[in-house]
Structure formats: C-alpha cells, structure tokens
Amino acid sequence: MARIVVIGAGMGAMTAAAxxxxxxxxxxxxxxxETYGGALGRFExxxxxxxxxxxxxxxxxxxxDVFVKTGKEPLEQCVELTQxxxxxxxxxxxxxxxxxxxxxxxxxxxALDKALGDGxxxxxxxxxxxxxxxxxxxxxxxxxxxLFEDWQVLGEREPYPAVVHKRLLRRDRSAATLAEIGALELGGDPRLVALLEHFALAHGLDPRTTPASAAVLPYMEQTFGVxxxxxxMRALARALYERCVARRVEFVFGAAVTRIVEKDGRAAGVELADGTAREADFVVAxxxxxxxxxxxPGGVDLRARGDVPGRSGTPSRLTVLLALSGGRPGSAPHRTVVHAADRGAELDRLFGERPGLAAxxxxxxxxxxDPGLVPDDAHEAVTLTVTAPAHLEITPAEAERLIDHAEAAVPGLRDRLLWHEVRTPADVAxxxxxxxxxxxxxxxxxxxxxxxxxxxxxxxPGLFAVGGWSHPGGGLPHAGMSGALVAGLIVEGPGFRGSQ
Known part of the structure; x- marks a missing residue:
C-alpha cells in the first residue's frame, strides 16, 4: 500500500483519488x-x-466508468441525469x-434542411x-x-480525411483548419460555418488556426449526446467527493501546498503553507x-520531457447569472447559442493582439x-456564458450589452430581471x-x-499531473480520462497502455 498525496480537489484529481x-x-x-469540485463551482x-x-x-x-470501478452504486443511483x-x-x-x-x-x-435549406x-x-x-x-x-515518448506521431498526422478540392490552373487544396472545413466542405453557408466554428469557440479555440482534427468535438456531442x-453540475462533484470519502480518501481543505518535496531523486511528499509536511510515495498534482x-523543487520545469509545444494565450470565460421573475416556459430549450453579429470581428477581438470582447x-x-435551482416555480435561473480573453477586466457596460444580446434567447428578459451577478476571468483564476x-x-x-x-x-519520478492542464486536456470528460490514466500509471507502472 503506497502513500499518495493529491494536490487539489478538482474532478480529475478526485477521479484519480477514488x-x-x-x-x-x-x-x-x-x-x-474550502471545498471540492474545482471548476464545478456554485453561486447561491x-x-x-x-x-x-x-x-x-x-x-x-x-x-x-468511474462509479462502476469504485463502488457498487452506479452513477445514476448517485445523481439524476436527464438527456x-x-x-x-x-x-x-x-x-x-x-x-x-x-x-x-x-x-x-x-432540422438543418428545414431551417437552412435543402442540402x-x-x-x-x-x-x-x-x-x-x-x-x-x-x-x-x-x-x-x-502520452508516450513518440507523441510526435499525434502531432504530425492529421487524422481528418479532408476532401481534396481541385482548382483550375492552381494547386489542389484541402481543409487543414476548422475554418477551412467550413469554407471548402460546407458550401460556405455562414450559418453552417457558424455552427461548426462554435464547437471551437466554446472551448476557447480560434477556428482559423485550430486543426481539422477538431472535427471530433462536434462528433462527440452529436453522437453521444449532452x-x-x-x-x-455541482451535484456531480458532490457525488464524486462522497464516493472518494466512502473509499476512505482523506480530504484536507484550506491546505495550500507550497512545495513538492524531492528526496533521492523522486517525489517524496509536499509542504503546506502552515509549515507542516505530508510524506508520500507518489504525488499527484x-x-x-x-x-x-x-x-x-528548485523551480525546475517538471513537465515530462518538455517537448510538447503546447499552447499559450488560452482564453477564459465570462459568466453572467440572471435571477428572473416569472416561471420558465415549458417550451424553452435548455441551451441556446446566440451567434455573434460579426463572427470575424469577434475572432479578431478575442484572439488579436489587443484582446477584448466584441460588442x-x-x-x-x-x-x-430544475426546481432545485429556483426559489419556486414563479422564478427562473438563467446563465449566460461567453468565451473571453484571460486577464480581461469586464466593465459593467459590457455585462449589460451581453444581457441585451441574450434577449434573442429569452424574450422579455429585461422586464423580468431581478438582479444579475457577473463572474469574470479573475473569479475563474x-x-x-x-x-x-x-x-x-x-x-x-x-x-x-x-x-x-x-x-x-x-x-x-513519482510525480504525476492530472486534470485539464495535462493530457488529454480540458473539459469534464477529459478530466475524468486523465484521472483514469494517472491511476493506471501508478497502479500498473510505466508499462500501462490505457484501458482495454
């Protein structure tokens, strides 16, 4: 039995812990x-x-899979899921x-034929x-x-089978980015293009530079559902926390780690802000x-091999929480995407040299x-989310414009608004x-x-990284996958090759 210290109580970390x-x-x-869940926060x-x-x-x-592998009660007995x-x-x-x-x-x-035209x-x-x-x-x-040492295979090969377009007196051309898929393979319809590019934008990716392999993002949603x-979503974090506790994982809140301890060339524990130490055979960050x-230790870059180029300038999110009078109409969709009036201007503002929000x-x-999210059936709770540059300071006027823009999804929103709360990139940080x-x-x-x-x-050696900032990246499913990978690497050792 090894002693393992996990730094952080996000979803990937708790998956690994369980x-x-x-x-x-x-x-x-x-x-x-003072609580668990990482990005799965809650405001009341x-x-x-x-x-x-x-x-x-x-x-x-x-x-x-996490709940099946860690206890007798499956996920649906711990939380109520609705497609x-x-x-x-x-x-x-x-x-x-x-x-x-x-x-x-x-x-x-x-649905697309009916709304956008045959074809x-x-x-x-x-x-x-x-x-x-x-x-x-x-x-x-x-x-x-x-992510094995030959990760370059993933970097060099484009798995998307782009259609080659032959052009008179010019070189053949095929889509290499998500934006080029829209232009070359979707007929250039600005609405189909906006639909496609939304899957990149929602993850903070610029469709003009995002590789065509991002086609997996719409595939995952439209194949496996939401x-x-x-x-x-906080209920999911609570269920995973309770599963960890049931498996006798110890949680220490208000315990900021200040240093990873190295001994004999491997991770040997952590030091906390209060001066105490936790010894360990493995550390999961x-x-x-x-x-x-x-x-x-010594400020050395701990990431494996340091060869993966990675990305810089990753955006954040701006969230506006709306408390409304009047009940939610039964015909209202759970999720509505209101597209930008000018997508090009939006991308230039978000990913340009002087990042900001489009109007x-x-x-x-x-x-x-969900009646559990409102005081009674005479009120409605609505959340607005926008991809926003990291470090961006949001002005009250920008939040107000966002509310006005959202009226396309919630008619009469202004007349029903009781109050709103803005969660900025600083709050995410x-x-x-x-x-x-x-x-x-x-x-x-x-x-x-x-x-x-x-x-x-x-x-x-002995130190592992888990969660959205390590392989295979951000998003709730990916966080859970990272937890499974880290657990496999520790339990089975370097020969672990993933789930079968």
Missing part, C-alpha cells in the same frame, strides 16, 4: 480552498442557485433559428462521416492512452501547469428546467488557480503537437 483508493492505496487530498442567492462552471455533461460514460432535448437551439446572425435534437444524426440533418443536412452529414473517421483514428492514442444533472512549475459576441444561454482565469481546451491531434497537453508523467 481509483487509487480502490486499488488499496492510502490517499490524502490537499485542497487550498435569494433561493437561486447557479453553476459557475460547465452547465452540461457530455460523454457521461466517462463518469459511469437534454433538444440538445441546443441556434439563433444565427441573420435571425434564422433551428433546434437540433440530441444524439440523432438523422434528426439533425432534417444543408446532407453537407453536414458528409462532414460528420469524416468526423467519425477522425474519431476512430484519434480516440485511443489521444484520449485513452498515456446531459443535465438534477440540482446542477491536479493544478494548472503554471502552478505546478511554481511547486517544483455582441457569441453567447450560450442555459435555462435549466481564484477558483481554479489558473493564470488569468485561463480555461484549458481538449487536446487535439496534428498541428505539430501545438494542441496537445503535457504528459501525465513528469521529469520527477
């Missing part, structure tokens, strides 16, 4: 804050409750509206067939295996990569049908410890490895 405890190890989690006021991080769960199979229907309503810049069904390829095609569904279906090939080629090495958790570097950016509006509130994106293949994340192993 799996390691079941394997017979003695696990203690040191969390600098006047009987209203809001998720301050992700509001929906994609690919729930990842957490089903959202429709999966999403899109309000495009020209006013076109379409509702896309959940996990129904045929239904999505029919739109067929073009999208052809793209999704290519996205399926991308998923089949990239899934295991990208998501289910540790789910709501009764009581909010569920913190942002910049924070991990600060904890390193009317793409906003995701969540209207959960406080909750997660990331630099400027940056939110990690999922790992992607191709582009020379520039969209991969550092390996779960590090330069220091």
């Amino acid at each position: 799996r390691l405890a079941v394997a017979g190890h003695r696990v203690v989690v040191c969390e600098r804050g 006021r006047d009987g209203f409750a809001f998720d301050t991080g992700p509001g929906l769960l994609p690919l729930p199979a990842v957490y089903r 959202v229907e429709p999966a999403v309503r899109h309000v495009f810049a020209d006013g076109t509206v379409t509702d896309l069904p959940n996990a129904s390829r045929a239904g999505i095609g029919e 739109s569904g067929a073009r999208w279906a052809a793209f999704m067939n290519r996205a399926r090939e991308t998923w089949d080629r990239a899934r295991r090495p990208l998501l289910e295996e540790p 789910w709501a958790v009764r009581g909010g 569920g913190v942002a990569s910049t924070a991990l570097d600060r904890l390193a 009317a950016p793409t906003v995701t509006v969540l209207r959960p049908d 406080e909750a997660t410890g990331s630099d400027g509130g940056a939110v990690p994106a999922p790992a992607l293949a191709a582009a020379g490895g520039g969209f991969l994340h550092p390996a779960n192993t590090t330069r220091l």
Whole structure:
C-alpha cells in the first residue's frame, strides 16, 4: 500500500483519488480552498442557485466508468441525469433559428434542411462521416492512452480525411483548419460555418488556426449526446467527493501546498503553507501547469520531457447569472447559442493582439428546467456564458450589452430581471488557480503537437499531473480520462497502455 498525496480537489484529481483508493492505496487530498469540485463551482442567492462552471455533461460514460470501478452504486443511483432535448437551439446572425435534437444524426440533418435549406443536412452529414473517421483514428492514442515518448506521431498526422478540392490552373487544396472545413466542405453557408466554428469557440479555440482534427468535438456531442444533472453540475462533484470519502480518501481543505518535496531523486511528499509536511510515495498534482512549475523543487520545469509545444494565450470565460421573475416556459430549450453579429470581428477581438470582447459576441444561454435551482416555480435561473480573453477586466457596460444580446434567447428578459451577478476571468483564476482565469481546451491531434497537453508523467519520478492542464486536456470528460490514466500509471507502472 503506497502513500499518495493529491494536490487539489478538482474532478480529475478526485477521479484519480477514488481509483487509487480502490486499488488499496492510502490517499490524502490537499485542497487550498474550502471545498471540492474545482471548476464545478456554485453561486447561491435569494433561493437561486447557479453553476459557475460547465452547465452540461457530455460523454457521461466517462463518469459511469468511474462509479462502476469504485463502488457498487452506479452513477445514476448517485445523481439524476436527464438527456437534454433538444440538445441546443441556434439563433444565427441573420435571425434564422433551428433546434437540433440530441444524439440523432438523422434528426439533425432534417432540422438543418428545414431551417437552412435543402442540402444543408446532407453537407453536414458528409462532414460528420469524416468526423467519425477522425474519431476512430484519434480516440485511443489521444484520449485513452498515456502520452508516450513518440507523441510526435499525434502531432504530425492529421487524422481528418479532408476532401481534396481541385482548382483550375492552381494547386489542389484541402481543409487543414476548422475554418477551412467550413469554407471548402460546407458550401460556405455562414450559418453552417457558424455552427461548426462554435464547437471551437466554446472551448476557447480560434477556428482559423485550430486543426481539422477538431472535427471530433462536434462528433462527440452529436453522437453521444449532452446531459443535465438534477440540482446542477455541482451535484456531480458532490457525488464524486462522497464516493472518494466512502473509499476512505482523506480530504484536507484550506491546505495550500507550497512545495513538492524531492528526496533521492523522486517525489517524496509536499509542504503546506502552515509549515507542516505530508510524506508520500507518489504525488499527484491536479493544478494548472503554471502552478505546478511554481511547486517544483528548485523551480525546475517538471513537465515530462518538455517537448510538447503546447499552447499559450488560452482564453477564459465570462459568466453572467440572471435571477428572473416569472416561471420558465415549458417550451424553452435548455441551451441556446446566440451567434455573434460579426463572427470575424469577434475572432479578431478575442484572439488579436489587443484582446477584448466584441460588442455582441457569441453567447450560450442555459435555462435549466430544475426546481432545485429556483426559489419556486414563479422564478427562473438563467446563465449566460461567453468565451473571453484571460486577464480581461469586464466593465459593467459590457455585462449589460451581453444581457441585451441574450434577449434573442429569452424574450422579455429585461422586464423580468431581478438582479444579475457577473463572474469574470479573475473569479475563474481564484477558483481554479489558473493564470488569468485561463480555461484549458481538449487536446487535439496534428498541428505539430501545438494542441496537445503535457504528459501525465513528469521529469520527477513519482510525480504525476492530472486534470485539464495535462493530457488529454480540458473539459469534464477529459478530466475524468486523465484521472483514469494517472491511476493506471501508478497502479500498473510505466508499462500501462490505457484501458482495454
């Protein structure tokens, strides 16, 4: 039985802790804050409750696996999951509206034909067939295996089977980025392009530079569906915490780690801000990569091999929480995406040299049908989320413009508004410890490895990295996958090759 210290109580860290405890190890989690969950925060006021991080769960199979492998009670006995229907309503810049069904390829095609014109569904279906090939080629090495020393294979090979377009007297051309897929393979319809590019933008990725392999992002959502958790996503974090406690994982809150202790050339424990120390045979760091570097013995970069190029300038999120009078209409979709009036201007502002918010950016509006989030059925809790530059200071006027823009999804919103609360990139930084509130994106293949994340192993033997800032990157499913990979590497050793 090994002694294991886990730094942080995020979802990836708790996944690893539960799996390691079941394997017979003695696990203690040191969390600098006063609660668990990492990005899955919660804000409560006047009987209203809001998720301050992700509001929906994609690919729930990842957490089903965690609960199956760590106890007798499956995930559905610990939280109530509801498949959202429709999966999403899109309000495009020209006013076109379409509702896309959940996990129904045929239904999505029919909806696109009806809203955007005949042929739109067929073009999208052809793209999704290519996205399926991308998923089949990239899934295991990208998501289910540790990042091995030959990670360059993932960086060099583009798994997306782009269509080659022949042009008279000019070189043949095929899509290398998500934006080029929209231009070359979706007929250039600005609404189909906006639909495609939203999947990148929602993860803080610039579709103009994001590799075509990002086709796996819409494939995952539209194939496996999206789910709501009764009581909010915080209920999922609570269930995982309780599973850890049931497996005798020890949690110490208000315990900021100031240094990773090295002894005889390997990780030997941690030192805490109060001067105490925790000895360990293994240390699992569920913190942002910049924070991990600060904890390193002697300030040495601990990330494995240091060869993965990685990304810089990762954006954050701006969230506005709305308390409304009047009940939620039964016909209201759970999620609506209101697209930017000018997508090019939005991308220039977000990813340009002087980052900022567009006047009317793409906003995701969540209207959960959940009585546990409101004081009574005469009120509604609504959440607005926008991808925003890290470190950005949000002005009251920008928040007000965002509320006005969201009226396309919630008619009469202004007349119903009781109060609102703004959660800025600074609040994200406080909750997660990331630099400027940056939110990690999922790992992607191709582009020379520039969209991969550092390996779960590090330069220091006995030290492992878990969570969104390590392989396989950000997002709730990916966090759970990282926890499974770290547990496998510790339990089975360097020969671990992922789940079978």
